[in-house]
Amino acid sequence: MCGIIGYCGPKPAAPILVEGLKRLEYRGYDSAGICVGNERVLQLIKKKGKLQELRQAVPADMLGTYGIGHTRWATHGEVNDTNAHPHFDADGSIAIVHNGIIENYNALREKLEDEGFIFRSETDSEVIAFLLGTLYEGDLEQALKRTCRILKGTYGIVAMHKDEPGVLIGVRNGSPLVLGIGEHEMLLGSDVTAMLAHTKQVIYLEDGEVVRLTADSYRTTDLRDRDVDKKVDYITWELEEIEKDNHRYYMEKEIFEQPESILRAMQGRLDRDSATAHLGGLNMTNRELLEVERIKLVAAGTSYHAGMVATYLIESLARIPCSAELASELRYRNPIVERNSIYFAISQSGETADTLYAMRELQRKGARVLGICNVVGATIPRESDGGVYIHSGPEIAVASTKAFTSQLTALYLFALLIARMRDMSYEQGLVFIDALEAVPEQVRAILDRHAEVEALAKKYAHAEDFLFLGRGINYPVALEGALKLKEISYIHAEGYSAAEIKHGPIALINESTPSLVIIPDDGLREKVISNMKEIKARKGPVIALAVEGDRDVAAIADDVIYVPRAHEWVYPFLMMVPLQLFAYYCALELGRDVDQPRNLAKSVTVE
Ligand code: F6R
Numbered sequence: 001m002c003g004i005i006g007y008c009g010p011k012p013a014a015p016i017l018v019e020g021l022k023r024l025e026y027r028g029y030d031s032a033g034i035c036v037g038n039e040r041v042l043q044l045i046k047k048k049g050k051l052q053e054l055r056q057a058v059p060a061d062m063l064g065t066y067g068i069g070h071t072r073w074a075t076h077g078e079v080n081d082t083n084a085h086p087h088f089d090a091d092g093s094i095a096i097v098h099n100g101i102i103e104n105y106n107a108l109r110e111k112l113e114d115e116g117f118i119f120r121s122e123t124d125s126e127v128i129a130f131l132l133g134t135l136y137e138g139d140l141e142q143a144l145k146r147t148c149r150i151l152k153g154t155y156g157i158v159a160m161h162k163d164e165p166g167v168l169i170g171v172r173n174g175s176p177l178v179l180g181i182g183e184h185e186m187l188l189g190s191d192v193t194a195m196l197a198h199t200k201q202v203i204y205l206e207d208g209e210v211v212r213l214t215a216d217s218y219r220t221t222d223l224r225d226r227d228v229d230k231k232v233d234y235i236t237w238e239l240e241e242i243e244k245d246n247h248r249y250y251m252e253k254e255i256f257e258q259p260e261s262i263l264r265a266m267q268g269r270l271d272r273d274s275a276t277a278h279l280g281g282l283n284m285t286n287r288e289l290l291e292v293e294r295i296k297l298v299a300a301g302t303s304y305h306a307g308m309v310a311t312y313l314i315e316s317l318a319r320i321p322c323s324a325e326l327a328s329e330l331r332y333r334n335p336i337v338e339r340n341s342i343y344f345a346i347s348q349s350g351e352t353a354d355t356l357y358a359m360r361e362l363q364r365k366g367a368r369v370l371g372i373c374n375v376v377g378a379t380i381p382r383e384s385d386g387g388v389y390i391h392s393g394p395e396i397a398v399a400s401t402k403a404f405t406s407q408l409t410a411l412y413l414f415a416l417l418i419a420r421m422r423d424m425s426y427e428q429g430l431v432f433i434d435a436l437e438a439v440p441e442q443v444r445a446i447l448d449r450h451a452e453v454e455a456l457a458k459k460y461a462h463a464e465d466f467l468f469l470g471r472g473i474n475y476p477v478a479l480e481g482a483l484k485l486k487e488i489s490y491i492h493a494e495g496y497s498a499a500e501i502k503h504g505p506i507a508l509i510n511e512s513t514p515s516l517v518i519i520p521d522d523g524l525r526e527k528v529i530s531n532m533k534e535i536k537a538r539k540g541p542v543i544a545l546a547v548e549g550d551r552d553v554a555a556i557a558d559d560v561i562y563v564p565r566a567h568e569w570v571y572p573f574l575m576m577v578p579l580q581l582f583a584y585y586c587a588l589e590l591g592r593d594v595d596q597p598r599n600l601a602k603s604v605t606v607e
Pocket residue numbers: 300301302303304346347348349350351352355398399400401483484487602603604
């Protein structure tokens with residue numbers, strides 16, 4: 001979604017702003033712009049399309065050492081130069097960038113139009129700039145605070161005024177804003193990747209907080225002008241981690257990082273002596289964990305699929321009722337919070353609005369909500385009652401890959417912990433640990449054979465529809481495989497339980513609709529083979545994902561992708577990786593923009 005960068009310091013601001021926007025590209029955007037202040041003049045450049053357009057439009061000698069920049073992901077108004085940010089107030093004295101949605105913008109706009117103001121764009125954000133202009137009495141910070149009392153909705157805003165050189169004011173309500181503290185320079189960004197090249201010291205603003213910054217100072221207050229003391233955090237990510245290295249796309253890099261990222265998620269958390277896991281961040285005593293009678297996993301998209309996998313595992317191993325629910329649905333159905341239940345909000349970014357709002361609603365009802373997140377210091381981990389960081393390192397590609405397998409790892413660790421407190425024996429615990437510890441090398445073996453998946457992708461990429469089928473714990477993997485393919489290749493794909501096809505989807509099967517069928521060596525193998533035969537009987541092409549040496553499957557399927565033999569619980573990891581590769585190579589074959597697929601955003605901070 002939209003990205004924000006602001007800079008105040010001794011250096012020319014324009015290249016720093018454009019570079020910051022480059023780092024934010026991964027969030028998804030359709031236009032970009034910057035505004036730089038110099039000698040009481042604000043210079044504004046905005047361009048529809050990729051950042052390259054903006055870069056070309058910025059003069060090499062653009063002067064000014066403070067400014068703001070924005071990548072826009074359209075919500076109100078079409079994609080064009082005018083609707084791009086920054087936006088000026090009526091007379092061009094103030095410029096703002098805004099992330100979020102202003103819910104009462106229509107009423108505010110009509111009122112301002114009645115007063116004679118003429119808007120240039122169709123955006124809700126321009127209303128903020130105009131309002132700010134009408135409330136300005138010589139102090140931008142105070143004017144912004146007055147403006148915020150009128151606005152309804154979500155926002156992260158950064159504003160600058162031509163008569164207050166070297167000053168930026170930021171405010172947050174529902175859209176993330178981070179202050180970066182450098183050497184005689186300050187930055188503001190919608191996430192830390194925008195400022196990592198300049199500083200690792202950051203302050204995360206909370207809702208209702210305002211920051212006034214100059215090159216050498218910052219002051220944080222609330223909307224009623226009271227000082228707020230803030231803790232300085234340290235970013236643990238390295239700049240190299242957000243580079244592409246020698247990979248064509250971030251998605252490729254992130255798929256191939258999985259042996260290491262899965263290992264990182266489990267490192268230091270497995271205890272062989274006690275055959276259990278240690279997850280100190282849960283902030284729960286053993287007694288509290290023992291009292292848990294129900295577990296609910298709340299998330300969106302890929303994270304939801306990780307949660308679904310965990311429901312099979314937790315119910316089987318710990319014998320505790322466990323269910324997964326889409327955050328966007330849960331929030332609006334007045335959920336019942338039962339005694340002795342715990343919730344997990346699963347989110348790579350830790351900023352997804354649907355998940356965050358569902359979490360807050362659950363907490364209002366008295367629920368204990370734990371977070372499973374990747375981005376340290378993001379809103380969900382900050383507001384949750386405890387949780388687990390998955391430590392996958394930055395995930396830049398819009399399509400989530402390594403975060404999924406690391407989320408699984410964290411959930412598997414939790415399953416082990418809670419199962420060992422119930423029926424799981426010491427010996428069973430050790431078997432589980434062995435199975436989990438083998439996963440990174442098994443994933444590496446699958447990645448080593450990526451060329452086989454690439455060849456299959458080339459063969460099938462021109463099909464118009466795909467089915468992804470799996471059963472049991474691998475059913476959510478089929479859903480995730482279909483999601484991966486559709487989001488980056490734009491091929492229509494549906495994930496189903498292999499058992500369900502006879503209840504409807506089998507009508508879609510014909511010679512040109514391939515099915516990817518997940519057939520691990522588990523208790524459902526025979527049944528999935530029967531489902532595969534039903535497809536073959538209707539001349540549907542089948543690409544099977546099967547265990548090395550499974551001749552029965554090879555005899556029926558048109559093509560087979562093999563994974564190493566493993567413990568039946570860990571096949572979701574092993575089956576997912578070839579499906580990620582398949583989606584990636586199909587998208588390459590079709591010439592898609594793999595890292596920034598159309599219409600999608602990395603961190604979905606609006607509902
Ligand atoms: C798909 C994808 C999305 C996200 C979803 C939730 O590849 O990335 O479906 O999984 O938007 O995002 P997080 O995990 O950041 O809450």
